[in-house]
Amino acid sequence: MTLLVGILMMLVAAAFVAAPFFRDAGDLTLNGVTSRDQLQHQKQEAYAAIKEAEFDHRMGKLSDADFAMLREKYTARAVAAMAALEAQNAQQRQASVGKPPASVAFCPTCGRRVPPRANFCPACGSSLKGVGMKNGKQKVTYRPV
DSSP, X not given: OHHHHHHHHHHHXXXXXXXXXXXXXXXXXXXTOOHHHHHHHHHHHHHHHHHHHHHHHHTTSXXXXXXXXXXXXXXXXXXXXXXXXXXXXXXXXXXXXXXXXXXXXXXXXTOOBOOTTOSXXXXXXXXXXXXTEETTEEOOEEEEO
């Protein structure tokens, strides 16, 4: 009986250790990491692999044919990651169309940023009260960011 339990435990441990070798690379996901982060990581890995292949080629460790093959392979990966990143950026730009741009208040004297509802400019110290008053309310100069 104990022999069967021991064999069963060894089979379970062997299956646990060997499972990553049989899993498809596309199935691997990192918890808490966005697809944008994954694409950035993929692009950086491809760049690093290209640089390493170039170094190995210069050192004489890779033949011209091997270097060309590796460079083409990793360049394709980097281009695919960059294309996916650009597609995500385009989607974000499309989603933000129609939203008003963020505005920042600036001091009319020195032109530096002014925190909301500030009475004095933190950079030059000039008073912001009464500047740009309209209908009894303070009007602060805004510029798009």
